[in-house]
């Protein structure tokens with residue numbers, strides 16, 4: 431990735447893209463979602479402050495571990511005066527997000543195990559297939575055609 435001289439305090443979208451590794455379209459998307467901001471020149475071109483590089487790095491790192499953009503935006507919004515996340519901010523948030531990631535991994539492992547039962551089966555039974563009727567929600571309410579009558 432190209433270095434940007436320290437004396438440059440504002441970046442074009444092309445420079446930000448080249449340095450951060452994010453596509454220009456992704457940067458526009460981040461901006462539309464309020465994750466980064468820019469000012470417009472008199473020629474209506476975007477200019478990003480240099481610390482936007484760190485914000486983009488923060489967003490991309492969080493996205494890589496599957497954190498939804500809405501959650502990332504909330505985390506950024508909690509920082510005072512739209513401050514760019516510091517090293518301590520990232521350490522704190524990554525610790526919190528790790529436990530969420532651990533929980534998602536557990537859920538995915540359970541789903542994988544259930545899917546393994548379905549491979550080669552194909553029954554999609556409401557009584558025996560955990561994936562077609564998770565937690566047997568219908569069975570807990572009533573059975574058989576009563577459900578159809580209940581919906582009418």
Ligand code: FES
Nearest residue numbers: 548551553554559
């Ligand atoms: S398809 Fe038969 S158990 Fe899921």
